[in-house]
Amino acid sequence: MYRLIIVDDEVSTRTGLRDYFEWSAYGIEVAGEAGNGEAGLALARSVKPHIVLTDVKMPGMNGIELAKRLREEDPGVKIVFISGYDDVEYLKSALKMDAIDYILKPINRKELASVFDKIVKLTDSEREQHDLFNHLNAKLQQSFPLLREKFLHRLLHETQWHPGELERQIEFLELSLPSESDYCAIAISVDDEEVAFERLSQREIELTGFSIQNICEEIVAKYMQGYIVEQRKGVFAGILCIRTEAETEALYEMLTELKEQLDDFLKRLMDISLSIGVGSPVRRLTELHHSYRQANDALHQKLFLGKNRLILIDQLYTREQSDFRTIRSRIDKLASMLKSADEDGMMTQLAELFDDIVRNRNMNVKSCRMTGQNLLLVASQFLMEIDAWSEELERAEEQARDSMFRLETISEMQTAVQTYYRLACRAIHDKKSKKSRNVIERIKSVMESRYHENLTISGIAEEVYLTTTYVCLIFKQETGYTLNDYLTKVRMDKAIEMLKDPASKLYDICYAIGYSEPSYFSKQFKKYTGLSPSEYRNMHGGPSDAEGQTHGKGD
Structure with missing residues (x-):
């Protein structure tokens, strides 16, 4: 309800306005009445009215002065003046006070209803605006921390500001x-x-x-x-x-x-x-x-x-520019080292490469990560070229690549790359070892199937489509035997097997295992077993006549 006070020096006017108009229909209650301006001001200070209905011309403080004082204390109060036909000058002054409206005496109920209908709608609208403003202001106060944070963000990033x-x-x-x-x-x-x-x-x-x-x-x-x-x-x-x-x-x-x-x-x-x-x-x-x-x-x-x-x-000191040609050169060296699976050399090369980056400290995170990705790519491409790629390596590379985008320090990136290169070295070694084993098996197969022939090292190398030097080197490296030693071993093992057969003559055994001279065969056999062929046969229960038949030729 809106509070209304009536100020008029005529009792009948106050009574009529109070009792003969249905104020409640407009959401208004009469909060009090006064007979002059001084009393009206005191009443307004007491009840805080929304609307003041006051006569313009009153003894003492008139309606104009009252309106002025009310406006000073409550700018939002609505003032409606009541005036007689002979109060034109007063009415002009009243209108200058920004009165909502005025009503002429004698008061017409219909006119009064029209005026207050307008006043109530205006007051309702203002109240809605006031409520909305209060609501928005409350929201603004709640948002103050967010607004401050938003402004501080701008302060940290903004490069230009409008004046003021x-x-x-x-x-x-x-x-x-x-x-x-x-x-x-x-x-x-x-x-x-x-x-x-x-x-x-x-x-x-x-x-x-x-x-x-x-x-x-x-x-x-x-x-x-x-x-x-x-x-x-x-x-x-x-x-x-x-x-x-x-x-x-x-x-x-x-x-x-x-x-x-x-x-x-x-x-x-x-x-x-x-x-x-x-x-x-x-x-x-x-x-x-x-x-x-x-x-x-x-x-x-x-x-x-x-x-x-x-x-x-x-x-932070002023840093020199990184020489990307040096980085590229180190990556090329790593590619060469992969061929020999030189793990120690690669670890040293990687350490020096990352040391260069740390020492210069002018590459950004993106460039460092791209360098790390490039290093991983070099190793992976070589593994694919030699057919050493595997699901395990694929998972390791994927993990290293993913981690490269999360790692925040060169040290961590270096560790990730070195870990992958160690895996790559093992894969290369395994591949080479497998290849070597295949070569060794082929060389052994040649000697074990053709020991009875006049085999030469160049002939064996030609049989496995490799150079003589490489065949000698890899066979010794993988088996611990020279080619000649292993061929001798094959021949001696075959001779031992044949000596167990009493029907085999010593010179027949000599020729069967690839020797042309029985005396040389006996010398090699004794060197291999510690016994001459005849002694070996006698120890294993062979007949002496077989030995006698060949003794002059073999022993």
Whole structure:
């Protein structure tokens, strides 16, 4: 209900207006009445009316003065003047007071209804607008933290501002960012955030982020004014306001304590670390984006320096440009080393390649990861070329490639690449060993099937389609025998087998196993067994006459 007061010096007018009009039909209640302006003002102060229906001409404080005083105290009050036909000058003054309407005496009920119908609709509309404004204002107040965070994000990234925009935003959002101050930006990032957070529930992730931000805000507040915002999951930014020389001197102490407190919290919570990058201070708030870019540049140096670090941009020396031709040359050397499966050499070459990258420290994460991918590709292509590719290697390569996009330091990338190259070396060795075994089996097969012939090393090599030098080298390397020693072994083993047959004559055995001179056969046999052929046969129960028949020729 809207509250109405009636102010008129005529009792009959007040009574008629109060009793003979259905105010409730318009949502109005008569909250009181007064006979003059002074009484009407006192009544208004008491009941706080929405509408005041007042006579223009009254003794003492007239309706014009009353309206003026009411407007001063409550600009929203609706005023309707009552006037006689002879009050034209008063009425002109009343209209200047921004009255809603006026009613002439004698009062017509229909006219009164029309006026108050208009007043109620206007008041309803204003009330709706007021309610809407209050609702939006409440929403705005609820959104203040979000609006502040959005503005601070802009402050870290925006390079240009319209004149006065920065100051208006700071004042509206009630931020303490004085113009007469230096500013420094910091970038905070959880190391390996994807891996670190994948084992946490969403609630635990949110609580971890809230705790990190809260710790940062508490530590910063101990030393200076500042704000911390979460950029995304596991990544935070800080704006530090440095107003005095003492705060400048305390900056490193604050950053050290901040790192220690965060490390302590994350260590107690789980096995997680984080790194902090710090930009150089700037003189104006509009230049904060420079400091923030430097903070991120410093943070990215963990690619070379390692994780779990506090990195100040001012501590980083000027670096030489990486010579990509040197990197390419080292990759070409690795391709050559793969042919010989020189694992030690490849590990040294990889270590030197990554040392070059770390020493220069001017490659970005993307370039480093591409270099790692290229190294994996070189090894995989060679394995495919020699037909040493396998499902195990395919899985290992896929795992290495996937991890390359998650790894944050050169050291981790080096470990991933070296691990894959070790697997590649084993596969190459296995392939070569298998190939060697096949060659050895073929060489043995030639000697075991043709031992009775006048075999030569060149003949054996020709039989297996390899060079004499390679055949000698690989056979000795794989079996421990020279070709001649192994051929002798085959022939002696065959001779031992034949000596067990009493019907076999010694000279027949000599010719059967590829010797043309029985005396040379006997010499080789004794060297092999420690016994002459006849002695060996006698020891194994052979007839002496067989020996006698051949003794002159073989022994």
